[in-house]
Structures are given as C-alpha cells and as structure tokens.
Ligand SMILES: O=C(O)C1=C[C@@H](OP(=O)(O)O)[C@@H](O)[C@H](O)C1
C-alpha cells in the first residue's frame with residue numbers, strides 16, 4: 001500500500017446539496033466483458049460483443065489477445081445497439097508480450113490461453129501485479145503439461161512457453177486467495193486435449209458468483225461443464241474438451257460499478273435509476289439490492305431497470321461479503337456514514353486485491369475522523385462525524401469511488417488520483433457530476 005507521487009492530483013469530491021434524483025447509464029461489466037473476450041478468442045467462429053466495457057482492464061485484455069493473433073474489430077452498431085467488438089479467432093501466436101496492468105482477469109485468465117499459442121508469451125504488469133497471487137494458475141498449468149518460466153516466486157513477470165496445445169486433465173488448486181484461479185482454468189479448459197477437472201483444495205473459496213458466471217458463460221458458448229451445483233462433487237468443476245461457438249452477446253451493465261450511484265441515493269435520501277439492470281444475473285453486484293435495502297434503502301426492479309430509493313436513514317450492517325468481496329469498499333463508505341456500527345466479514349483476501357483494501361479503507365476513513373478497525377477477516381466500522389481531507393486511493397478504482405461516496409456527505413473531501421477509476425469505469429467523474437446535475 002504505497003502512494004505513488006505521480007498520481008496525486010486531487011479531485012474535489014462533490015458534496016451533495018440535496019437528495020439526488022438521477023438516471024445513470026452504467027457501462028458494461030468488466031467481468032462479463034473479459035470472459036466474453038477470452039471465450040470469443042477461443043471459439044471456432046467469429047463472435048460479437050455488444051456494449052462491451054471499454055476501460056483499462058478490458059482494453060488490456062483485447063490488446064493481449066491481439067498480440068496473440070486474434071483480430072478484434074471495433075465499431076458502432078445501428079441506433080440503440082451501441083459500440084461493438086467483433087472478435088475473429090485465429091491460431092494463437094507466440095512470441096507475444098502481454099501487459100496485464102493490474103487486472104486480475106488478465107493476469108489469471110490469459111496464461112492458460114497462452115499455453116495454446118505456438119511460441120513464448122511473456123507476461124508483465126504494474127508493480128502491484130507482482131504482489132497479487134498467481135501461484136494457483138502457474139502450478140496448475142505445470143501439472144496440466146505447460147512450461148512456465150517465472151522467477152520461482154509463483155508470480156509475475158513470467159513467460160508461458162506455448163506449445164500449440166495443452167494436455168489438460170485433473171488438477172488440484174488452492175483458490176482460497178482468488179476465485180480467478182478456478183475461472184482461469186475453466187475458461188480455457190474446452191481447448192485442452194483432455195479438457196480440465198479443477199478440484200479446489202484450500203479453505204473457503206471466495207467470490208462464488210464469479211465462478212458461476214464463468215460456468216454460465218462457458219455453457220452459453222456450447223461447453224459442457226459439470227459443477228458441484230449440477231450434482232458433481234463439492235469443489236470440483238469438470239470441462240469436457242470441445243469446440244466453442246461464436247456468440248452475439250450484449251454485455252450487462254457492471255452492477256459493481258453501479259454501487260457508488262446506488263450509494264448516492266442511500267446517502268442523500270434520493271433516488272437513482274439504473275437502466276438495463278438484468279432480471280437474472282451471476283454478477284455479485286446484484287446482492288446490492290438486498291444489502292443496501294438492509295442499510296436503509298428500498299428497490300424496485302422494473303422492465304426498465306432498477307429504481308433505488310434512499311429513506312434518509314442509513315443503517316449499519318453485519319454482513320458476510322465473502323461471495324461479493326469487490327463490493328466491500330463501497331459498503332464500507334456507506335457504513336462510515338450510518339447510524340449504527342457495521343461488521344464486514346470474510347474478506348481477508350481483499351488484502352491482495354488492487355491494494356490491501358482493508359488497510360486502505362481503515363486508514364483513509366480514520367484520517368477523515370472515522371473509527372474503523374481491521375479484524376482478522378474484515379472491518380469493524382463505528383460511525384463518527386467525519387471531516388474533510390485527502391482520500392488516498394492507492395491506484396484502486398474502488399477506493400476512489402468509495403471516497404466519492406463519503407464526499408457526498410462530508411464537505412471538503414479530495415480524492416487523490418480519481419483517474420484510477422479508468423481501470424473499470426473511465427467515465428466515473430462525468431457520470432458522478434452528471435448524477436448530481438452539475
Ligand atoms: O472473476 C472475476 O471477474 C472477478 C473475481 C473476483 O476476484 P477474487 O476472487 O480474486 O476476489 C472479484 O473480486 C474481481 O473483481 C473479479
């Protein structure tokens with residue numbers, strides 16, 4: 001958790017003068033877009049992504065696939081259909097170089113893809129990417145027949161010596177530090193000679209909705225996947241080898257990126273409408289309907305989207321966020337403004353996200369006068385009157401949006417490096433001021 005002086009311009013977080021009342025069109029889901037790109041690249045025919053997220057993480061994914069020989073055309077569809085990416089798969093090539101930035105989805109989903117390239121693929125990224133866990137993917141690929149050259153630490157930078165194919169088969173992985181280890185192996189699994197059988201062996205597996213998203217999206221392109229939920233063994237996922245279909249997929253809005261806007265309705269006692277909120281989804285952000293209702297709001301899911309209304313009251317919450325860890329910063333921000341304490345549990349793995357999110361949230365809220373303590377697996381937040389000051393973001397998009405939520409209720413909050421929101425939501429400052437009618 002270091003502050004990069006190159007990224008310290010301060011953005012005065014707008015203070016809400018009254019209840020917000022806005023409709024916010026939230027761009028596409030990062031997690032869906034990056035899975036869709038990988039699956040389209042591995043398919044045996046071209047596919048389309050409509051309304052993809054265009055942000056640092058997804059552009060890095062697209063660039064990496066292009067570096068391995070996949071053609072990705074970008075354009076704008078007929079009225080109302082928005083931008084599209086057309087993905088034309090090709091035999092995967094090496095040598096290639098991939099910049100993962102600090103995108104968990106790129107650093108974990110692509111090494112298995114690179115085993116199918118016909119030469120070496122070098123992976124590197126931001127300094128923080130060297131600290132994020134990757135050993136589960138590296139060790140598993142070696143067991144499945146790949147050659148991966150790293151510095152022995154089980155992390156980036158590394159080179160996958162693509163051999164044009166991978167044997168695949170059964171493998172054990174401790175994915176307790178990131179569900180993305182499991183998703184990564186499953187996504188490329190249909191293209192391995194024997195498919196893949198992933199057995200999670202560690203303590204609790206976080207972010208299960210993201211694994212369900214992987215399974216759903218694999219099935220939607222024709223893969224056969226057996227899961228614990230479909231009658232298989234607990235903690236075992238099996239993907240049968242086979243060709244993948246090209247799809248025409250419209251990407252859902254990113255419900256985790258909808259979080260700060262919903263929080264704005266909660267914090268100001270206002271109303272925010274998010275068009276196109278899906279009626280059925282694997283995105284963890286869907287849990288916000290329940291969590292933010294318990295914290296004082298109410299919501300209605302209509303054919304148009306989600307209508308979320310704050311009551312003026314903000315209540316604390318005691319909640320297990322293990323399945324939906326990426327929602328923690330936004331919930332912590334609201335909890336710091338609540339009328340009673342909160343306990344956020346089962347998110348120890350957030351210490352290895354974009355930054356150590358538990359330490360960062362504790363430090364930044366406390367520096368504004370808050371009373372947050374880190375527990376072994378989460379945060380305990382006792383609301384206190386807050387004051388203005390600089391909210392550091394540690395190159396973490398969700399720290400920046402969390403700081404903006406606090407700033408709605410507390411005058412004089414300045415967000416350091418709000419541009420870091422470009423990881424998943426480049427339009428954030430404009431969407432935010434637009435919501436406030438500025
Ligand atoms: O697969 C995905 O798209 C994601 C899985 C989760 O990762 P972890 O299981 O590492 O928390 C989540 O936090 C991340 O934002 C996106």
Ligand SMILES: C=C(OP(=O)(O)O)C(=O)O
Nearest residue numbers: 102103104105326353354
């Ligand atoms: C943890 C996150 O991202 P990543 O995909 O880089 O793991 C996140 O977006 O909150």
